[in-house]
Amino acid sequence: MSMVGMGFVEGEMVLRVSVGIDLGGTFIKGALIDEQGNLLVKDEVPTEASNGAQWILKRIEELTLQLIVQSSTKRSEVVGLGIGIPGFIDPSRGLAEEVINIGWHDVPVIAPLQTALDMPVYMENDANLAALGEAWVGAGRGYRNALCITLGTGVGGGVIINGKVLQGESHMAGEIGHFVLDPDGAPCNCGHRGCLETVSSATGVVRLARERIEQGEQTEIQKANLTAATVFAAADRGDRVAQAIVHEAAETLGRGLAIAANLINPDVIVIGGGMARAGETLFTPVRLAFQAYALRRVAQAVTLVPASLGNDAGVVGAGKLALYP
Numbered sequence: 539m540s541m542v543g544m545g546f547v548e549g550e551m552v553l554r555v556s557v558g559i560d561l562g563g564t565f566i567k568g569a570l571i572d573e574q575g576n577l578l579v580k581d582e583v584p585t586e587a588s589n590g591a592q593w594i595l596k597r598i599e600e601l602t603l604q605l606i607v608q609s610s611t612k613r614s615e616v617v618g619l620g621i622g623i624p625g626f627i628d629p630s631r632g633l634a635e636e637v638i639n640i641g642w643h644d645v646p647v648i649a650p651l652q653t654a655l656d657m658p659v660y661m662e663n664d665a666n667l668a669a670l671g672e673a674w675v676g677a678g679r680g681y682r683n684a685l686c687i688t689l690g691t692g693v694g695g696g697v698i699i700n701g702k703v704l705q706g707e708s709h710m711a712g713e714i715g716h717f718v719l720d721p722d723g724a725p726c727n728c729g730h731r732g733c734l735e736t737v738s739s740a741t742g743v744v745r746l747a748r749e750r751i752e753q754g755e756q757t758e759i760q761k762a763n764l765t766a767a768t769v770f771a772a773a774d775r776g777d778r779v780a781q782a783i784v785h786e787a788a789e790t791l792g793r794g795l796a797i798a799a800n801l802i803n804p805d806v807i808v809i810g811g812g813m814a815r816a817g818e819t820l821f822t823p824v825r826l827a828f829q830a831y832a833l834r835r836v837a838q839a840v841t842l843v844p845a846s847l848g849n850d851a852g853v854v855g856a857g858k859l860a861l862y863p
């Protein structure tokens with residue numbers, strides 16, 4: 539059987555699909571993705587990282603095969619597997635170099651899975667793939683140059699230029715979370731102080747709240763069950779201390795985004811992750827700070843929007859990576 543012209547064979551449409559996997563500390567999520575970015579089936583299995591790297595790679599292999607069976611897709615229609623890794627990687631050597639939350643150091647990923655599954659396998663950092671997914675069929679659809687960030691326990695970032703992940707020389711491009719915005723600030727996991735994510739992440743917001751409570755400030759925020767969501771909710775109800783914390787997180791984020799935008803001049807900035815659920819309580823002050831600090835022509839070119847794919851961004855981006863490597 540030969541492929542003819544526009545992907546048609548004897549009048550029948552040739553389906554090209556891929557499997558996207560998002561490896562997380564708690565769950566391995568997977569989905570079958572078609573060329574238009576539709577999610578055909580999805581599933582997840584627990585990571586159980588303590589069982590070791592080989593065990594996890596076996597789960598990825600099984601999940602991939604299971605998704606293909608569940609979707610009744612022909613094996614020949616699956617063009618490849620894309621995997622998002624939550625840490626530092628070296629795609630040229632096919633290695634996950636350092637993945638702290640599942641305890642991986644220099645784990646070969648590409649070769650064993652290619653051998654086991656007999657299909658091309660691609661890997662990328664998970665934040666970059668979430669960015670790629672959003673830029674492809676999420677909130678960044680239709681834009682050319684996207685800066686995408688994920689506000690979670692840290693702040694992940696990815697830069698998508700003309701549909702491709704900007705990787706950089708050692709695969710570190712887009713690390714907006716580690717912009718040092720206050721050299722005398724709080725210590726960061728990376729070893730520096732005052733990185734953007736020490737303030738503008740869920741962890742950062744909780745830290746700021748705890749500090750203010752310990753200083754005896756009058757607030758309805760309680761130290762028990764303290765989360766970023768409870769701080770944003772208190773700010774919505776008019777709590778002055780909570781509002782000051784939200785302002786600090788948003789101001790810092792807006793400043794970081796302005797620095798990044800002055801460098802890459804994007805047409806869209808997509809903000810996702812758990813903290814983005816705070817909606818306009820977060821977005822309005824972030825937009826104001828962004829406009830205050832970015833060059834005017836840079837700010838005018840940008841639309842700043844919430845992410846739209848939610849937890850699926852990573853698997854969709856992984857699927858795109860395998861469909862259009």
Ligand SMILES: [Zn+2]
Binds near residue numbers: 727730
């Ligand atoms: Zn840092």
